[in-house]
Amino acid sequence: MKIDVLYFAWIRERVGKQGETVDTSATTVGELVAELVARNEAYALAFSDLAVVKAALDEVLVDLDTPLDNAREVAFFPPMTGG
Amino acid sequence: MGVSVQTHDFDLGTEVASLRADDAGAIVSFTGMVRNSPDGTLVALELECYPSMATSALTDLENTAVERWSLTGCVIIHRFGRLRLGDQIMMVATAAPHRGDAFAAAEFLMDYLKCDAPFWKKEHTKSGSNWVENKSGDAERQQRWTAQKD
Numbered sequence: 473m474k475i476d477v478l479y480f481a482w483i484r485e486r487v488g489k490q491g492e493t494v495d496t497s498a499t500t501v502g503e504l505v506a507e508l509v510a511r512n513e514a515y516a517l518a519f520s521d522l523a524v525v526k527a528a529l530d531e532v533l534v535d536l537d538t539p540l541d542n543a544r545e546v547a548f549f550p551p552m553t554g555g
Numbered sequence: 556m557g558v559s560v561q562t563h564d565f566d567l568g569t570e571v572a573s574l575r576a577d578d579a580g581a582i583v584s585f586t587g588m589v590r591n592s593p594d595g596t597l598v599a600l601e602l603e604c605y606p607s608m609a610t611s612a613l614t615d616l617e618n619t620a621v622e623r624w625s626l627t628g629c630v631i632i633h634r635f636g637r638l639r640l641g642d643q644i645m646m647v648a649t650a651a652p653h654r655g656d657a658f659a660a661a662e663f664l665m666d667y668l669k670c671d672a673p674f675w676k677k678e679h680t681k682s683g684s685n686w687v688e689n690k691s692g693d694a695e696r697q698q699r700w701t702a703q704k705d
């Protein structure tokens with residue numbers, strides 16, 4: 473399936489792009505992360521510490537074991553620091 | 556009621572005045588400001604956000620607060636982009652018949668906003684740039700609202 477992937481803050485900087493459309497066979501958010509990490513060093517660095525990586529599926533915060541189902545968009549970012 | 560994610564500044568007085576109503580006996584507001592970095596060399600504070608999710612997350616928070624407390628009105632504004640020392644970053648304001656609900660709802664909104672709204676701060680100082688790390692106390696402040704109901 474194809475899914476839009478967005479990156480924010482230092483994850484965006486480490487990956488080197490704001491987003492991309494990914495053709496994936498992953499069934500969960502975590503499997504998608506593993507596919508990305510296998511691509512190259514930039515992704516591996518961005519996702520090197522999953523304790524500080526948060527994910528949102530169609531704009532809703534989710535855990536990494538959440539199924540992708542037919543989600544349109546997944547976003548990866550560090551813990552929020554707004555306010 | 557209203558949520559806005561925007562680059563431009565806001566006028567606190569105008570927003571608070573918008574909550575005046577015959578049944579609003581109390582209005583509470585909080586404003587987050589750009590403060591200096593620990594070494595006193597802040598040049599700018601960059602606010603990055605995930606705009607569509609930020610709007611939906613803040614709207615969800617507002618709806619939750621309105622369900623939980625007796626509010627007559629609520630405003631949440633959060634800016635993004637490049638800000639300077641002393642600039643306003645964001646505000647929440649709540650109105651209720653009595654002060655207890657207005658204070659509690661405003662603090663609830665801030666505690667949840669810190670953890671659940673997709674904004675990230677990057678400090679630009681004279682010696683370089685760094686992403687601000689979240690504080691461990693933020694999650695604890697959020698969790699106390701699920702432990703203690705009102």
